[in-house]
Amino acid sequence: MAIAIVGMMDEREQALSLIKERIEQHGHKALLIDISIGTGAIIPSLTAEIDHGELSELGGGPSTGLAEYLPARRGEAISIMAKGLREKVMALHGKGDLQGMIAVTGLTGAMISLPAMKELPFGLPKMIISSAMALPVHANKYAEFVCVKDITVMHAVVDTVGMNALVRKLALNGADAISGMVEGDVNTGLEEKPSIAVTEFGFTDQGAHYIRELLEEEYELVSFHANGVGDMAAMEIIPQGGFQGFIDLVPGAFSEYLLGGNRNNSGPNRLDIASELSIPYILCPGGFDIISCGPVERKDNGDPLWESRKLAERKLYIQEQPRAHARMSAEELEFVTSSAAERLNRYKDKERVKVVVPLRGFSSLSVEGGPLHDPEADKMFANTLKRSLDPGIEIIRIDSDINSKEFAVAVAETLMKTLRRKSLEC
Amino acid sequence: MPKNPTVLLIATLDTKIDEAEYILKCLEDMEINTLILDPSVRESGKREVTIAPEDVAKEAGTTLEAVRALGHEGKALSAMTKGSIICAKALFEKTEINGIISLGGSMGTGLGTAVMREFPFGLPKVMISTMASGMVKPYVGTKDILMLHSVADISGLNSITGTVLRNGASAVAGMAKSYQKSTEGEKPIIMMSMLATVESCSRMIRAEMEKIGYEVIIFHTSGTGGAAMDELVLEKNVAAVVDLSIIEVTDFIYHGLFAATPDRCQSALKKGIPVFFAAGNLDFMVGGPLEAAKRQFPGKRYHVHNAQLTAVRTGPEEMEEVAKYFGKAFSDIRTPTEFFIPLKGFSNHDSEQGHLHDLSMPPIFEELLRKHCPADTPITALPYHINDPEFAVAITGSLKKALGRS
Numbered sequence: 022m023a024i025a026i027v028g029m030m031d032e033r034e035q036a037l038s039l040i041k042e043r044i045e046q047h048g049h050k051a052l053l054i055d056i057s058i059g060t061g062a063i064i065p066s067l068t069a070e071i072d073h074g075e076l077s078e079l080g081g082g083p084s085t086g087l088a089e090y091l092p093a094r095r096g097e098a099i100s101i102m103a104k105g106l107r108e109k110v111m112a113l114h115g116k117g118d119l120q121g122m123i124a125v126t127g128l129t130g131a132m133i134s135l136p137a138m139k140e141l142p143f144g145l146p147k148m149i150i151s152s153a154m155a156l157p158v159h160a161n162k163y164a165e166f167v168c169v170k171d172i173t174v175m176h177a178v179v180d181t182v183g184m185n186a187l188v189r190k191l192a193l194n195g196a197d198a199i200s201g202m203v204e205g206d207v208n209t210g211l212e213e214k215p216s217i218a219v220t221e222f223g224f225t226d227q228g229a230h231y232i233r234e235l236l237e238e239e240y241e242l243v244s245f246h247a248n249g250v251g252d253m254a255a256m257e258i259i260p261q262g263g264f265q266g267f268i269d270l271v272p273g274a275f276s277e278y279l280l281g282g283n284r285n286n287s288g289p290n291r292l293d294i295a296s297e298l299s300i301p302y303i304l305c306p307g308g309f310d311i312i313s314c315g316p317v318e319r320k321d322n323g324d325p326l327w328e329s330r331k332l333a334e335r336k337l338y339i340q341e342q343p344r345a346h347a348r349m350s351a352e353e354l355e356f357v358t359s360s361a362a363e364r365l366n367r368y369k370d371k372e373r374v375k376v377v378v379p380l381r382g383f384s385s386l387s388v389e390g391g392p393l394h395d396p397e398a399d400k401m402f403a404n405t406l407k408r409s410l411d412p413g414i415e416i417i418r419i420d421s422d423i424n425s426k427e428f429a430v431a432v433a434e435t436l437m438k439t440l441r442r443k444s445l446e447c
Numbered sequence: 448m449p450k451n452p453t454v455l456l457i458a459t460l461d462t463k464i465d466e467a468e469y470i471l472k473c474l475e476d477m478e479i480n481t482l483i484l485d486p487s488v489r490e491s492g493k494r495e496v497t498i499a500p501e502d503v504a505k506e507a508g509t510t511l512e513a514v515r516a517l518g519h520e521g522k523a524l525s526a527m528t529k530g531s532i533i534c535a536k537a538l539f540e541k542t543e544i545n546g547i548i549s550l551g552g553s554m555g556t557g558l559g560t561a562v563m564r565e566f567p568f569g570l571p572k573v574m575i576s577t578m579a580s581g582m583v584k585p586y587v588g589t590k591d592i593l594m595l596h597s598v599a600d601i602s603g604l605n606s607i608t609g610t611v612l613r614n615g616a617s618a619v620a621g622m623a624k625s626y627q628k629s630t631e632g633e634k635p636i637i638m639m640s641m642l643a644t645v646e647s648c649s650r651m652i653r654a655e656m657e658k659i660g661y662e663v664i665i666f667h668t669s670g671t672g673g674a675a676m677d678e679l680v681l682e683k684n685v686a687a688v689v690d691l692s693i694i695e696v697t698d699f700i701y702h703g704l705f706a707a708t709p710d711r712c713q714s715a716l717k718k719g720i721p722v723f724f725a726a727g728n729l730d731f732m733v734g735g736p737l738e739a740a741k742r743q744f745p746g747k748r749y750h751v752h753n754a755q756l757t758a759v760r761t762g763p764e765e766m767e768e769v770a771k772y773f774g775k776a777f778s779d780i781r782t783p784t785e786f787f788i789p790l791k792g793f794s795n796h797d798s799e800q801g802h803l804h805d806l807s808m809p810p811i812f813e814e815l816l817r818k819h820c821p822a823d824t825p826i827t828a829l830p831y832h833i834n835d836p837e838f839a840v841a842i843t844g845s846l847k848k849a850l851g852r853s
Contacts, residue, residue: 047621096753127667143598144610148618155671157704159755160582168580171611173595173618176587178568178666178675183653185662186636187679190569191591194622198571198593201621202614205473211609221600233603243607244600246552246577254598258607341521 022117023050024199025110027124027134030069031057035184036125036192038067043196049120049203052113056106056133058087058098071109073102080105103133110137114145121146123199125181125192128153135166143171143258146202150195152177168250168286169257173198215240217436218259219268220247224384225307229270231429236436240265247271247308249286256287259294266301266436267294270423273308275364276349276357281326283313292364295374301439303432304365304376306402307423309357310383311338311393315345338392346386351398358405371413372442375435378403382422452623453480453542455535457549457559460494461487465604466550466612468494473616474548479623482544484535486527486558488514498538503530506537520554528558535562546571546623548615550601553578560586568679571622575615577601589675593618634662635686637846638676642668642692644794645727649691651839652846659852661686668692668728674707677714687722687846688715691833693769694728697761700768702743703732704756713776721783721849723842726812727833729769730797730805731758750802758796760803766812767819774819783849785825787842788813791832798832 024044028037030053037053044051055061055069056076078084080101090098113119122141124134131151138147147170154163154174167174175195179187217240221229233242243264245255252274259267275291277284295302314326320333327333336348349357368374382388383399406416417435421427454474458467460483467483474481483496484503491500491511504511507530514523538544547566549559556576563572564587572592579586579594587594595615599607637656641649653663664679666672673695680688695707715722733756734740740749740757748760773786788809796803813828820826827845831838847853 143607144614146614146618148593152667152672153669155584155587156669157582157584160584162755164580164582167596169598171596171598171614173573173593173614174579174583175593176583176591178589178591178672180641180665180667180672182665183657183663185664186633187568187664193625194569194571194591197621197625198573198618199621201477201617201619201624203617204621205477205613205617211469211604211606213606216605221602229602237603241605242603243605244602246600250580251577251600258598263606341519 022120023052024120024203025052025054025113025122027054027056027106027122028126029057029059029130030055030067031059031061032127033125033181034067036181036188039184039189039192040123040125040196043193044200047196047200049200054106054109056102056130058095058102058129059091060088061086076102076105076109078105079108099129099132103136106133107137107140111140114141119145121199121203122148123195124149125195126151126153127180128156128159131163135163135172138172139166139170141170146199147171148173148175148195148199150175150177150181150191152180164250169254215265216243216263217241217266217268218243218245218255218264220245220252220255220271220307222247222271222273222308224386225271225423227385227424228429231426232268232270232432235429235433247273247284249274249277249284252284252287252291256291256294260297264300266303266440267298268303268305268432268436269294270305270432271307272304272361273311275361276309277313279357279360280312280330280349280353283315292361296368299370299373301373301375301436303436303439304374305423305432306378306383308384309354309402310349310387310395310399311346312349313344314347315340316343317345336393336395338386346393348393348395349398351401354398354401355405358402359409362406362409365414366411371411373439374414375417375439376406376410376414377417377419377428377432377435378406379423379425379428380418380420385424388422388424451478451480452545452626453482454546454548454619454623455482455484455538455544457484457486457531457535457547457562459487459551459555460485460496461490463550463555463601464493466601466608469604469609470548470550470612470616473613474620477617477620479620482538482542484531486531488523488527498534503527503534506530506533524554524558528561531558531562532565536565539566544570545626546573546619548573548575548619550575550612550615552576552601556586560592563592564588564590566590567682571619571626573615573619575601575611584671589671589678634660636683637661637663637687637689638666638680638685639663639689640666640668640673640676640692642694642728642794644796645691645725645833647834648725648727648839651836652689652843655839655843656846659847668695668705668707670695670698670705670707673711677708677711680714680720681718685720687720687850689842689846690722690724691727693724693726694731694733696772697729697732697765697769700772701732701765704735705733712773716776716780716782716784719782721846723785723787723846724773725787725833725842726789726793726809728794729761729766729812730793730803730808731760732765733757734759748803750796758803760805762808763811763815766808767815770812770815770819773816777820777824780821780824785827785845786816787838788816788826788828789833789835789838790828790830791835793833795834798834
């Protein structure tokens with residue numbers, strides 16, 4: 022068992038060498054992996070256990086390394102190295118040889134290392150030290166990897182080339198942190214209960230709280246933040262199994278994608294998370310009442326979303342900067358609902374799929390007296406559902422709002438009933 | 448036997464009591480002493496803490512009741528952040544703290560990292576956060592914060608949150624155990640800014656200065672690096688500064704993507720330590736994807752660096768603004784300084800192999816800089832490219848002379 026240390030030895034050999042030394046001082050085995058796309062190691066005394074040529078070959082490049090690809094075919098060299106590293110790391114993990122992974126990189130090295138880290142299982146310590154991770158322009162690119170995994174990002178502040186007081190502190194802190202994580206018992210010591218996944222956001226937190234209270238005697242609830250990014254994590258983790266049920270309280274990322282709101286990261290397949298599973302899936306229309314459209318300055322900037330959907334003419338809820346929400350119209354809700362029904366109709370096992378509808382508001386913003394209250398538009402959800410949902414999927418209507426106790430009780434009971442039916446089948 | 452290290456936990460116990468107690472338990476298992484700062488707004492008194500919500504509000508110049516009465520999450524957060532910073536710093540003065548850990552969603556991350564950013568580089572800082580994916584710049588700022596993405600919401604203890612919290616606690620414990628307050632004072636420090644486009648120059652200067660016993664710390668000027676350097680120049684004992692990449696000045700003036708702070712490049716001049724500038728990367732500004740870059744900077748030459756970034760060629764107009772900027776910065780010189788202009792090109796882009804080469808520009812900049820700077824400003828134009836060895840040798844020569852090492 023070893024901790025993998027990943028970096029370009031032709032650029033950051035001194036930091037890598039210090040990390041290796043420190044990890045070994047902590048009593049762990051270190052496995053140095055060189056991802057150079059240039060010439061490779063410079064310090065003759067330091068040799069990588071896994072050489073850049075080996076990775077290049079694994080990624081489909083020449084076994085002598087990728088220096089000849091520079092500068093013209095740099096992009097290709099990066100992809101080859103990233104692929105090689107991913108394969109190597111997964112092979113090591115497959116053999117049970119890997120305790121943790123730490124990378125020290127600039128931007129290029131981050132793009133090579135992150136795909137491998139993303140593949141490693143949740144919980145296995147993984148960390149990247151990089152000054153490039155705080156670059157706003159690359160935020161989206163690296164979010165693809167970090168948002169679905171528990172990757173620790175250490176902001177390097179300085180470039181980790183050469184050796185000096187600051188690089189020394191970064192390297193030692195990084196080595197101490199990854200060693201600490203490896204030493205920390207992976208077993209959480211918590212009582213293990215069967216897990217139920219739930220999606221929620223701030224405008225449904227009271228409802229989610231009640232649901233948790235009702236179920237926590239028997240189950241632990243794992244909550245995913247329905248802000249678009251959390252939805253991506255849910256899409257990655259829930260299909261991997263390990264959950265007894267899934268309460269999709271806030272599938273708003275689906276409507277945001279369809280209408281162009283801010284929580285749209287998860288793309289068109291948001292409602293397919295549970296399609297292949299056999300666990301109970303309870304869908305509620307949380308967030309189907311709003312379009313997330315902040316910051317509010319977009320109103321005056323000829324913003325395509327604000328213009329095309331005429332958001333300025335609607336009921337708006339301007340929260341503190343940069344958040345703003347617009348009321349979804351009846352026509353939009355009809356479109357969103359029929360698209361959602363279409364997705365659910367494709368589920369093979371329909372008996373385990375239930376829709377619970379809170380008739381008095383899909384978020385705290387849309388209840389009576391709330392800034393986005395519009396009961397006429399809300400009706401469109403239940404009406405459209407009735408028309409377009411496969412009759413094999415049960416719809417439960419509750420005369421209350423999504424944050425009420427009554428609604429939470431209905432959701433919890435529906436889940437328990439479906440779980441019991443599942444267990445009778447077995 | 449050395450005494451156990453101490454870690455400060457920042458957590459809103461009104462909503463995160465179970466998660467916070469789990470972190471405390473993990474830390475205690477690893478023989479770490481703990482201090483707790485609780486900036487809760489809704490409820491206080493859930494357990495004994497070092498700094499209670501009432502103390503935080505008091506230091507912010509208000510009361511917890513008044514903060515609640517604001518009825519506005521954002522305003523309440525800003526008051527509690529202000530108070531937390533004051534309380535944490537006072538605690539740090541009084542007792543030894545070897546690390547800081549915090550956990551939270553968008554609000555908690557804002558507050559936790561705002562406190563962490565007030566602490567020195569090197570002190571272990573771990574933020575377990577639902578927001579640690581994607582855009583971390585506002586949270587990490589110019590500090591070495593570890594952002595650990597919680598993947599699931601930090602709401603209740605379960606197998607997923609338990610694993611993440613334990614990993615975060617283990618990381619801060621691992622670091623705190625061997626954290627030493629300072630490793631400074633071994634070698635004199637030189638701070639240097641650059642980008643890959645002027646890397647050869649920076650590499651040569653670094654090698655030369657390391658040879659004679661200096662440590663050279665490199666900052667990447669992509670919008671945070673230069674600001675971090677300026678901040679550390681003021682904070683640390685630095686022998687000299689070499690500002691090889693001034694793109695953050697141009698981008699600040701023209702709203703390019705690598706814009707940093709409004710007073711970029713001025714710390715060393717203000718502090719009065721030797722500082723040497725080169726017109727590195729003056730040949731371009733940074734725009735977004737090509738289409739966006741064309742919209743922002745119409746009618747220019749463009750070089751697509753990758754799908755996210757486009758280098759946009761500067762002309763006399765931009766150079767004049769930069770010259771004016773340095774003219775102001777040099778208005779009151781009290782320290783050895785010199786501005787080097789490479790007449791054969793400002794960066795790799797502005798070279799024979801590059802896509803934005805224009806030999807007519809460096810002499811224009813030389814003229815503009817002389818026009819806007821006080822007459823006694825040392826400006827040196829050299830018939831070389833910035834990455835030519837001769838150019839690095841010239842800078843190193845002046846640097847050594849200023850340091851009394853020639």
